[in-house]
Structure formats: structure tokens, C-alpha cells
Amino acid sequence: MEKGADGNIISRFTATMFKKNFPDKREKLQNFLAKNELKLIEHFLFIGRHSSRVDYIYHGTPLHGSWISKKKY
Incomplete structure (x- = not known):
């Protein structure tokens, strides 16, 4: 990650770079997402940010679409 003289981020890194540079953090993140997948999906879809x-x-x-009920989920 590259920062300017003021400390602000100039560029970010790709997912491949993250995987290479931070394998332990990536593994922790993957485990968290796998363990909490259903709760996260429910929150993102049916509760939201606020x-x-x-x-x-x-x-x-x-003109054309589908309704998804929380009860069917």
C-alpha cells in the first residue's frame, strides 16, 4: 500500500496481493465468513445498514422481476 506525504493512501492492492502478503489475515477472514454466512446474508438482504x-x-x-419473501428464505 502506497501513501503520500500527507499519509493518505495513493494506491491499494489487489486480492492476489492481499492473499500473498497477509495469508493469516485472509484465512481468519475466510473462516469468519464461512462460519457466519447465513447470518451475514440475512443481515445484508433483510435488515440493512440502518x-x-x-x-x-x-x-x-x-416491468419484469421477482419478489423474494424473508419467510421463504
């Missing part, structure tokens, strides 16, 4: 719970999600265009 705890605004929803019962359905619509995926598609205004």
Missing part, C-alpha cells in the same frame, strides 16, 4: 427491516426484496426491472 436496521430498516424488510419482509420482501424485489429483483428485476419495473
Whole structure:
């Protein structure tokens, strides 16, 4: 990761670079995601960033799409 004189990040690294440079952190992250997959998906889809719970999600265009119920999930 490259930083400028002011300490701000100039460039970031790729996923491949992260995997190579931080294998332990990557493994911890992968384990966390695998262990909490269902809870994370439910939170991202049905609760959101501001705890605004929803019962359905619509995926598609205004003319054609599908509703997904939390109960079916």
C-alpha cells in the first residue's frame, strides 16, 4: 500500500496481493465468513445498514422481476 506525504493512501492492492502478503489475515477472514454466512446474508438482504427491516426484496426491472419473501428464505 502506497501513501503520500500527507499519509493518505495513493494506491491499494489487489486480492492476489492481499492473499500473498497477509495469508493469516485472509484465512481468519475466510473462516469468519464461512462460519457466519447465513447470518451475514440475512443481515445484508433483510435488515440493512440502518436496521430498516424488510419482509420482501424485489429483483428485476419495473416491468419484469421477482419478489423474494424473508419467510421463504
